Amino acid sequence: MxxxxxxxxxxxxxxxxxxxxxxxxxxxxxxxxxxxxxxxxxxxxxxxxxxxxxxxxxxxxxxxxxxxxxxxxxxxxxxxxxxxxxxxxxxxxxxxxxxxxxxxxxxxxxxxxxPIMIGFSRRFDRNHLAVHEAVQQGEIGKVEMVLLTSRAQEPPPLSYIQVSGGQFRDQTIHFFDLACWLTNEAPVEVYAAGAALVDPAIGDVGDVDTSMLILKMPSGALCHIDNSRRTTYGYDERIEVFGSRGMVQSRLKPLREISLYRDHQVISPGPYPSWFERLEPSFATALDAFIRVLEGQQVVYPTLLDGLRAQLIAEAALLSLRQNVPVKITYWQPA
Amino acid sequence: MxxxxxxxxxxxxxxxxxxxxxxxxxxxxxxxxxxxxxxxxxxxxxxxxxxxxxxxxxxxxxxxxxxxxxxxxxxxxxxxxxxxxxxxxxxxxxxxxxxxxxxxxxxxxxxxxxPIMIGFSRRFDRNHLAVHEAVQQGEIGKVEMVLLTSRAQEPPPLSYIQVSGGQFRDQTIHFFDLACWLTNEAPVEVYAAGAALVDPAIGDVGDVDTSMLILKMPSGALCHIDNSRRTTYGYDERIEVFGSRGMVQSRLKPLREISLYRDHQVISPGPYPSWFERLEPSFATALDAFIRVLEGQQVVYPTLLDGLRAQLIAEAALLSLRQNVPVKITYWQPA
Amino acid sequence: MxxxxxxxxxxxxxxxxxxxxxxxxxxxxxxxxxxxxxxxxxxxxxxxxxxxxxxxxxxxxxxxxxxxxxxxxxxxxxxxxxxxxxxxxxxxxxxxxxxxxxxxxxxxxxxxxxPIMIGFSRRFDRNHLAVHEAVQQGEIGKVEMVLLTSRAQEPPPLSYIQVSGGQFRDQTIHFFDLACWLTNEAPVEVYAAGAALVDPAIGDVGDVDTSMLILKMPSGALCHIDNSRRTTYGYDERIEVFGSRGMVQSRLKPLREISLYRDHQVISPGPYPSWFERLEPSFATALDAFIRVLEGQQVVYPTLLDGLRAQLIAEAALLSLRQNVPVKITYWQPA
Amino acid sequence: MxxxxxxxxxxxxxxxxxxxxxxxxxxxxxxxxxxxxxxxxxxxxxxxxxxxxxxxxxxxxxxxxxxxxxxxxxxxxxxxxxxxxxxxxxxxxxxxxxxxxxxxxxxxxxxxxxPIMIGFSRRFDRNHLAVHEAVQQGEIGKVEMVLLTSRAQEPPPLSYIQVSGGQFRDQTIHFFDLACWLTNEAPVEVYAAGAALVDPAIGDVGDVDTSMLILKMPSGALCHIDNSRRTTYGYDERIEVFGSRGMVQSRLKPLREISLYRDHQVISPGPYPSWFERLEPSFATALDAFIRVLEGQQVVYPTLLDGLRAQLIAEAALLSLRQNVPVKITYWQPA
CATH class of the missing domain: 3.40.50.720 (NAD(P)-binding Rossmann-like Domain)
Incomplete structure (x- = not known):
């Protein structure tokens, strides 16, 4: 125990x-x-x-x-x-x-x-894990493109945005980590574009609520991330990894597996309503991984350096957004 | 030519x-x-x-x-x-x-x-053909259950029903043939239940518009068929074959491959609106098969005897419906 | 508490x-x-x-x-x-x-x-509950056909089959209850066909492992149930209710929402491997419903009489299977 | 006539x-x-x-x-x-x-x-048309993000690439047009990243085979396009439009609507093998639209100016790729 x-x-x-x-x-x-x-x-x-x-x-x-x-x-x-x-x-x-x-x-x-583990719990979502495993086992060959979608159901309070540092630092950061985790690479460069389309007040505090990024990996692989702070259809998080031998997707997870056929339409429930309902089980999986690390098992887990890496990408992305140029990313290693 | x-x-x-x-x-x-x-x-x-x-x-x-x-x-x-x-x-x-x-x-x-070929064109639908091929190649092992769904969008005119001989003789008959084609067997017995739930006038002319049947195959395999004369969501024709090694389905074919996500729902187009729009390409495929037969190619095609077989099953089904008992089916061979 | x-x-x-x-x-x-x-x-x-x-x-x-x-x-x-x-x-x-x-x-x-509640926990599966709710709210109009699929991953031990009373009494019984729950009716008649196709030893102890049934409801609605004791693709439980205004399905629930595209195929995980993994959450939902009943809330729950009803249907189904005729079902009410 | x-x-x-x-x-x-x-x-x-x-x-x-x-x-x-x-x-x-x-x-x-119509036949694909119609009718509200995927099954011959002007000019150009058509806007700026990951020989002739682009629309909407010259799973063309009220997708269109369940997997056919098989019907739809234009009907069709617009975007994208900066796009109007 x-x-x-x-x-x-x-x-x-x-x-x-x-x-x-x-x-x-x-x-x-x-x-x-x-x-x-x-x-x-x-x-x-x-x-x-x-x-x-x-x-x-x-x-x-x-x-x-x-x-x-x-x-x-x-x-x-x-x-x-x-x-x-x-x-x-x-x-x-x-x-x-x-x-x-x-x-x-x-x-x-x-x-x-x-062991010190950083709470990138998305790595422990069962669907994402299965995608990661498929990629690591070479099921899709050499990775060439990664597409990550991150759309929250509704914007956080403005007060939160001001404290959190904005969309790249509090939302996209998880996907910067996923991009590295999935490719076993860290991007060398990032280009970011974005605007406050959901709520002008978000623009007023200097942030964006709708954005797209392109990350360039050392291998030449490219990574797309799109972010929104609002959907009308529930929480939307998806992963697609495309490689020389195939493609693997972590698809939208529907709230219920039911379908109503009526009036020449098929109507099905949308995805989970919010990030927490969608990702709740990943917290338990992450904790279990941490416990297995403590028990001495060989488990790869997100480290402090992984957390720093994602933050450095976010800072570069922010600079890119502000200057409207692609920005090279410099990493840091402890002495 | x-x-x-x-x-x-x-x-x-x-x-x-x-x-x-x-x-x-x-x-x-x-x-x-x-x-x-x-x-x-x-x-x-x-x-x-x-x-x-x-x-x-x-x-x-x-x-x-x-x-x-x-x-x-x-x-x-x-x-x-x-x-x-x-x-x-x-x-x-x-x-x-x-x-x-x-x-x-x-x-x-x-x-x-x-060559004399009878127009069981459903055998030439590309999806059904692929299911047939999977079954024949042993992909699902020994067939144990077949489930066939046949739901037309709207009832034909009463005048047609009176001439055609009713639901089993004009609608289910295609599925009696599919059951034989898929299993390489002819049923030994049929049980049928049905009622006029869509339109009482159909009942008044002695027919049913909603029915379910169970066919028993010599191998012990069972076959279910359900029929309706009316849906609100388009033409519904599906095949499922379940065997010792797996299951294969010919699913509903959507009219369009689009999806609208809104208000916590996913809304997609239903299946093709009517049997003809759904099955139109199978007429060309059937004709092409017939031409290949005439050219001397080895093509299995539905024969007059297959047509008679399906009719004999339909007659037994009708007897079963009327007497509410399972009815044995006797086949006939030319001298 | x-x-x-x-x-x-x-x-x-x-x-x-x-x-x-x-x-x-x-x-x-x-x-x-x-x-x-x-x-x-x-x-x-x-x-x-x-x-x-x-x-x-x-x-x-x-x-x-x-x-x-x-x-x-x-x-x-x-x-x-x-x-x-x-x-x-x-x-x-x-x-x-x-x-x-x-x-x-x-x-x-x-x-x-x-309150005395009988453990028909399938009624509390979230997908089935949503189908039930759609039907009760009239989303599909008047119910005309119900299709229930029940395929366990592997047969229980022969010793269990001998004690449980066989496929209708231990497996199909849940679906007899679902049929009544979904339609608000109790069948007046049942016809059953079946065989021991999975394992002859099951036949030797007087049971079947593959079966199909048709239930006739007082309203004229028809209900199909198919059962198997073995699949190679995981636990397969599905509900389809077809009515005058539409159709609603509780579909197969995949183990993971991922897809691998490769070599002109799309490969996705099958359903949950066994009944327990698939239905585990329904036990908690059922318990919660029971607790809400005890707290005085208006909750419809499966009663002892519902349990008896399902058993009476099972007995009639067994008689039908043995005599190969449809069997009328007589219900019983306490004095 | x-x-x-x-x-x-x-x-x-x-x-x-x-x-x-x-x-x-x-x-x-x-x-x-x-x-x-x-x-x-x-x-x-x-x-x-x-x-x-x-x-x-x-x-x-x-x-x-x-x-x-x-x-x-x-x-x-x-x-x-x-x-x-x-x-x-x-x-x-x-x-x-x-x-x-x-x-x-x-x-x-x-x-x-x-009338002079330019052959952007993708606009006439039935699925894409239905997406376009949904967007124009306001089903998803104000457009905020567009995601376009274009992955050909295999690279054209090097000789073709040299003549065609490369990936942006012969492949992406259709998607530049789709982006404008879907949003009723022309992008003001484009950023492009790419590499020759599929075949180094493509890089040797100065082109890329794997690329991602971000287009900025005057409204602030963002558009992502990803391109590849090779998949192992067939031709992959998809559209996703995300707006203030919802999202609509033109999904992958499977070659057959069948599924094989076996060994805890669901195996389905991939998309159409090549662009022509996937888009063949759109040529007839495009011709029919042209004929209706000639007959005097009000039909919106791609014009010479639309063709020029897509080419101007392609040239800017190429400049962006070479200089690794976002490039503003200047349009041209006839005198």
């Missing part, structure tokens, strides 16, 4: 905490949240314990790993402390919006022998 | 005549119809010639084969004459509604060395 | 117990199994308590409802005791293989004011 | 000629080809007449319209002559590879009162 503590009893924290509680080889020992009442309610429901301070968790001998699901501005500090305390970490992305701060944490993490 | 004459310049006659005219290895030499004006119009359009009498066709040296697409009550006589004249024949089904009359023609045909 | 006890710590008992433990408004107070070790292991995992005897449960003031998931031959007795003790009951089907015994329990249950 | 003459008895010329011959309101009076034998064979098959010179056609009173399907380098001259002769024209694209030459013909055509 692996002893866990969790930072953050909000929406995502509750998801992780519930998954830990339900996992047959994990034990949720502590919950910490600056909102103590939220921590208490969650602890009561899951029969866990509230930690009175982060220090209580760092010094707890029965805590092997922590999940960081608190607000973004606390991630870097908690990561540093976890590294110091020798705890394994599952950290929601991003580590920090400041790239230099992320680099500093990545540098620190070099010292830690414990 | 194979010289053709056609009897019947009505709807189906026109379809066949047009296909003959367009076939690179066929020549439509004569058209005959008791309605001379109809024959003339068709002849003009297709640059063919009107025959003044059937005899002109029987004695024409440049007529190798005839298509019989005139009214049902003329089929048997024309077939006899064609056999006497040594012409190959493509005859629309049925030969005659009187079983004894059909047997008599089958007996006569024993004398003829020329 | 509703206090639960469960009888049976086997496969299905474990499923129910886990669902109770995870339900936010239920509390699993006791587990009983004649195999005490099994009960203990389950109790430890779910932090529940082992009951030393059924009586302990019947007299427990904190037990409001029981789930009966023990072996079939114990159902009737436990039901009687639960009725005496005033407990609500969720009982796995069947109540008993002896029809007279079932009637006797139904009669007793007339005395009980507490 | 509209009298037609055709220039070119090659592959596409034969397609057009056959469609004219089959059209009930058209008459194919003359065929001209520098290869007289080809013209004679086609004329014999279609019962038409060989013209001994273009002049014979220009002066023929019974020729109302001509189809130009000869080699590209003859298009501009024939167009000029047709304009002089007062004939209506259906001209295969492009008018000429030299933009200035095209402009000059467009300028001349200003004088002609007769």
């Amino acid at each position: 692996i002893g866990f503590a969790i930072f953050g009893a909000g929406f995502i924290g509750t998801v992780h905490a519930t998954n830990i509680a339900a996992h047959p080889r994990a034990h949720l020992r502590y919950i910490y949240d600056v909102n103590r009442r939220a921590a208490e309610q969650l602890a009561q429901r899951l029969r866990s314990t509230v930690a009175s301070s982060p220090e209580e968790i760092w010094s707890a001998a029965d805590v092997d790993a922590v999940v960081i699901a608190s607000s973004t501005n606390t991630h870097a500090t908690l990561l540093s402390q976890a590294i110091q305390a020798g705890k394994a970490v599952y950290c929601e992305k991003p580590v920090d919006l400041e790239i230099e701060r992320v680099k500093s944490v990545v540098q620190e993490a070099r010292q830690s022998p414990r | 194979i010289g053709f004459a056609i009897f019947g310049a009505g709807f189906i006659g026109t379809v066949h005549a047009t296909n003959i005219a367009a076939h690179p290895r066929a020549h439509l030499r004569y058209i005959y119809d008791v309605n001379r004006r109809a024959a003339e119009q068709l002849a003009q359009r297709l640059r063919s010639t009107v025959a003044s009498s059937p005899e002109e066709i029987w004695s024409a040296a440049d007529v190798d084969a005839v298509v019989i697409a005139s009214s049902t009550n003329t089929h048997a006589t024309l077939l006899s004459q064609a056999i006497q004249a040594g012409k190959a024949v493509y005859c629309e089904k049925p030969v005659d509604l009187e079983i004894e009359r059909v047997k008599s023609v089958v007996q006569e045909a024993r004398q003829s060395p020329r | 509703i206090g639960f006890a469960i009888f049976g710590a086997g496969f299905i008992g474990t499923v129910h117990a886990t669902n109770i433990a995870a339900h936010p408004r239920a509390h699993l107070r006791y587990i009983y199994d004649v195999n005490r070790r099994a009960a203990e292991q389950l109790a430890q995992r779910l932090r529940s308590t082992v009951a030393s005897s059924p009586e302990e449960i019947w007299s427990a003031a904190d037990v409001d409802a029981v789930v009966i998931a023990s072996s079939t031959n114990t159902h009737a007795t436990l039901l009687s005791q639960a009725i005496q003790a005033g407990k609500a009951v969720y009982c796995e089907k069947p109540v008993d293989l002896e029809i007279e015994r079932v009637k006797s329990v139904v009669q007793e249950a007339r005395q009980s004011p507490r | 509209i009298g037609f003459a055709i220039f070119g008895a090659g592959f596409i010329g034969t397609v057009h000629a056959t469609n004219i011959a089959a059209h009930p309101r058209a008459h194919l009076r003359y065929i001209y080809d520098v290869n007289r034998r080809a013209a004679e064979q086609l004329a014999q098959r279609l019962r038409s007449t060989v013209a001994s010179s273009p002049e014979e056609i220009w002066s023929a009173a019974d020729v109302d319209a001509v189809v130009i399907a000869s080699s590209t380098n003859t298009h501009a001259t024939l167009l000029s002559q047709a304009i002089q002769a007062g004939k209506a024209v259906y001209c295969e694209k492009p008018v000429d590879l030299e933009i200035e030459r095209v402009k000059s013909v467009v300028q001349e055509a200003r004088q002609s009162p007769r």
Whole structure:
């Protein structure tokens, strides 16, 4: 049994905490949240314990790993402390919006022998996983084109957009990671185009809500990503990988497998209404992968460096959008 | 070039005549119809010639084969004459509604060395053909269950139903033939249930418009057929064959391959609106098969005996419907 | 919070117990199994308590409802005791293989004011529920035909078949219930055909493994059911309801929504491999419905009489199979 | 009846000629080809007449319209002559590879009162037409993103690529036109990325075989196009239009609507093997539209200016590819 503590009893924290509680080889020992009442309610429901301070968790001998699901501005500090305390970490992305701060944490993490996983949970969606496996096994030959679609059902509040850093930093970032994961490559260049077509107010705060990007991979493969902040038909996330021997798709997943035939039409339910309903199971799969890593299994998982890589692509994309030129991407390695 | 004459310049006659005219290895030499004006119009359009009498066709040296697409009550006589004249024949089904009359023609045909093909054109639908090929090649192993769906868009006129002999004799008969063709077997027994749910007037003339049947094959395989005279969503014809190694389906064929995603729904066009639009290409494929038979190729095609077989099943089904018991089917072979 | 006890710590008992433990408004107070070790292991995992005897449960003031998931031959007795003790009951089907015994329990249950639900969990599958809702809301008009497909991935052990009463009593029975639930009718007559095509040994013990049935509804609607004990492509359960205004289908549910395009083919994953993987979520939905019934909500649920009804159809189907005639079905009402 | 003459008895010329011959309101009076034998064979098959010179056609009173399907380098001259002769024209694209030459013909055509249609036959594919209609009728609201996929089954010969001007000029050009047609806009800017991944020899002659483009529309809408010269699964052409109220797709069209379920897989036929098999019916639909234009119906059709527009986009795309910057597109109007 692996002893866990969790930072953050909000929406995502509750998801992780519930998954830990339900996992047959994990034990949720502590919950910490600056909102103590939220921590208490969650602890009561899951029969866990509230930690009175982060220090209580760092010094707890029965805590092997922590999940960081608190607000973004606390991630870097908690990561540093976890590294110091020798705890394994599952950290929601991003580590920090400041790239230099992320680099500093990545540098620190070099010292830690414990696994640190970044929460790119889409990698653990069963459909995407099956696509990844097909690609890795050579089912489609050499990858030549990747097409990624990311369309959220409705825009987040403006306040969120201002804090998150905008569409590329909070939405597209998952797909930057998927592009690298699927191709085993990191793009050398990105071109981005976009506009605020859904809501002019999003444009007023300096962001776009509708965008398309082209990434160039070192192998010559090309990657397209399209993003929207709003659909009328539900959450739309799709992957297509085209290669020298074939193509594989992670298609839209319908909410129900029913069809109504009437009046010369076939009417079927659309996809899952929101990203969370669509991707909820991937959080449990991601946690399970993390636990298997801790148990010593050979599992490839998203690392801090993968998180930084996606952020560097996002920054380059933003620059491209603003300057309307393709932008070369420079990566960074810890010393 | 194979010289053709056609009897019947009505709807189906026109379809066949047009296909003959367009076939690179066929020549439509004569058209005959008791309605001379109809024959003339068709002849003009297709640059063919009107025959003044059937005899002109029987004695024409440049007529190798005839298509019989005139009214049902003329089929048997024309077939006899064609056999006497040594012409190959493509005859629309049925030969005659009187079983004894059909047997008599089958007996006569024993004398003829020329191919006689009965118009079970569904066997030549490309999707159904591909299912047939998969089954024959053992892709699904030993056949255990066959499911056939036959739902017309709207009921024919009552006058037609009274002449045609009813649902089993004019609609289900194609599927009795498909069941035999797909399984390489003829059913030993049939059970039929049905009612006039679409239009009570159909019940008043002694027929049903909604029915289900179970056929038992000698191998133990079972076959289901469901029939309706009316849908609101277009013409619905499907085949499913289930066997020891798998299942193969000829699915609904949509009118257009487009999808509209809106308001949490996916809306797509239904199937082809009517049987003719759905099956139109199969008439050309059937004609081409007939021509290849005449050219000496090894092509399996529906024979007069196959037509009689389907009729005998229909008669047994009708008896079963009326007596509400399963009915054994006795087949007949020419001497 | 509703206090639960469960009888049976086997496969299905474990499923129910886990669902109770995870339900936010239920509390699993006791587990009983004649195999005490099994009960203990389950109790430890779910932090529940082992009951030393059924009586302990019947007299427990904190037990409001029981789930009966023990072996079939114990159902009737436990039901009687639960009725005496005033407990609500969720009982796995069947109540008993002896029809007279079932009637006797139904009669007793007339005395009980507490809800008794029979475990027809397919009614709670989300896709089937959506089909049911469409039909009830008149989306397809008046029901004219129902087509139900039930194909298990592999035959159960012969020993199970001998105890369960065979294909109609253990497999088709769920679909007899679905037919009634979907149409709001009970069939007046059934015709059944079948054979042991999958495994002759199944025939040797007097059962069939491949079968087709036609049910006649009082309204004139017809219902087809086909059953197989084996597929090579996974668990195949489908519903199609055809009516005067349209058709609605609960389609095959694919294991993954991915497609591989290669070598002129599209290859996609088949359906869920087994009935349990396909229907697992319906057990939780069924439990939730039961809890909502206990909370006083208006929820239509499968009753003891529904269970008896399905069994009476199964008995008539068996008679039909043996005598090869359609058999009228007589229902029974408690005094 | 509209009298037609055709220039070119090659592959596409034969397609057009056959469609004219089959059209009930058209008459194919003359065929001209520098290869007289080809013209004679086609004329014999279609019962038409060989013209001994273009002049014979220009002066023929019974020729109302001509189809130009000869080699590209003859298009501009024939167009000029047709304009002089007062004939209506259906001209295969492009008018000429030299933009200035095209402009000059467009300028001349200003004088002609007769319709001149450019052969963007994809606009007449039934699926694409239905998508176009949905968009024009506002079914998806305001267009925000267009995604176009164009993947040919195999690369043309190197010799063709050298003559045609490369991927953007011979393949993508159809999709530049579709983008404009679907959005009722012409892009203001294009960014193109590409490489020779399929065959290095294509790179050696200065072209790419794998490419992605982003077009910016005046409204802010974005358009993605991806191109490949090779698939292993057949011809892949798809359209997706995403708007403020929904999304509509012209999906892959499968060769057959059959599915084989076996070994936990569903195997279905891929799309049509090549562009011609997929798009063949659109040539007849395009011809029919042209004839309806000649008959005075209000039909929107692709004009010489539309052809020039697509070429100007292609030139800008090529510049973008070479310079790796987005390139603004300047259009041209005749005086």
